[in-house]
Amino acid sequence: MSIRMLRTLIAVDDHGTFSAAADAVFVTHAAVSQQMKALEAEWGVTLFDRSRRTPQLTPVGRAMVAKARKVVAEYDALVPSVLGDDGLSGELLLGAVPTTLTGLVPLTVSALRKAWPDLRVRLQGGLTNALLREVERGLIDAAIVSRPGHVPEGHVWHEVAVEDLVLLAAVDTESDDVLELLRSQPFIRFSRDAVVGATIEAWLQDRKITVTEVMELEGLEAISSMVLCNMGVAIAPRRSVHTMRPLPLKRLSLGPDAPKRHLGVIARADSLKTRAIDELVLRLRGAVAVGELTPETARLRDVV
Known part of the structure; x- marks a missing residue:
């Protein structure tokens, strides 16, 4: 066994296939396969289920990868630890x-x-x-x-x-009533793939607020720009560190029970x-x- 073989095993887990791992560690596909077989022979365990077209790590293989990560990390830290690099x-x-x-x-x-x-x-x-x-x-x-x-x-x-979530609305929006705006204006949704997006969705559902969704975006800058152009309203975090000259928008409180990020x-x-x-x-x-x-x-x- 060598550190190089352990790095290859970790690369297979990280990249999913022998071919992708080979590219990551700069060896051939055949070399990856040979190294994995050598590890299995030396340890006396089956690391991969080869009954599938793409070999998959077995439960033992996944456990060995976790241990290999620690061994490689300790090896990489060996010289810095001796030289006092903290x-x-x-x-x-x-x-x-x-x-x-x-x-x-x-x-x-x-x-x-x-x-x-x-x-x-x-x-x-x-x-x-x-x-x-x-x-x-x-x-x-x-x-x-x-x-x-x-x-x-x-x-x-x-x-x-801890950042409060607030309602973003264009400055010329006549109402400051959050519920009225959410029910009457198009809604620009913060991506539900994001944790904050899921938090917003849960808050809306808990209060049985039905919105008319017109778009779903990931970036706060993109959402804010859409709101500025009167494309709708949105719920987003009030950022803990503000930038210079933020877009001129209404930032309305969602109330004492406002969700937080x-x-x-x-x-x-x-x-x-x-x-x-x-x-x-x-x-x-x-x-x-x-x-x-x-x-x-x-x-x-x-x-x-």
């Missing part, structure tokens, strides 16, 4: 939901890089559920997401902000980037305390 150098692979990418994330990452110049942050946008899968599979170190209904076992959740960072409990993630969380909370992305706040040495 995770504040190298690369932090970070996912983030789109609504954070124009205010919260730039202010945070800028401060993080100023404090720890040897730490490089590589960003990846995506919706919460997709990013959760990326964290679980070890493809990214952490993600800034809406809190899911259930935090997966073996993961840690760091809450950063819990925004935070999720990571694997066994992550080797724990210190970097802690520093990230610290600066996220600092950015929320600042509350606005401007040239002045962007120049701050730190937002803690």
Whole structure:
């Protein structure tokens, strides 16, 4: 057995097929097949069900992949741990939901890089559920997401902000009555594939509010622009870090029982980037305390 073989086994799990794994680890399809057979022979177990056209990991195979991830992670951390690198150098692979990418994330990452110049942050946008899968599979170190209904076992959740959901309406809309607007105006829906979209849908259903849906979008900027052009009304988070010159819209409270979005960072409990993630969380909370992305706040040495 070698670390190289373990990396190949993990690549098969990540990419689904021997061919895709071969491309990921820069070997041939035949080499992947040979390495997997060698692992099965050495361990005396069946890693793959080969009765299907595309070999699938067996339950034992999936368990071995989980162990292999830990072994490879420990191996990758061997030299840094000896040299005293506590995770504040190298690369932090970070996912983030789109609504954070124009205010919260730039202010945070800028401060993080100023404090720890040897730490490089590589960003990846995506919706919460997709990013959760990326964290679980070890493809990214952490993600800034809406809190899911259930935090997966073996993961840690760091809450950063709680954002009220509000009704967005054009400024020349005559009424400020939320229920009237929802029932009378076209509704621009926040994607139900997003956790916040599911929260909005549950709130509407609980109150038996029937809306006339005209479109379903993922990005807050796109939704806000549609509302500005009188295409309808929408429900969206009141962002914890505002950008300069936000679009002129009515932002109407949904009342004392308004739904909220819990925004935070999720990571694997066994992550080797724990210190970097802690520093990230610290600066996220600092950015929320600042509350606005401007040239002045962007120049701050730190937002803690």
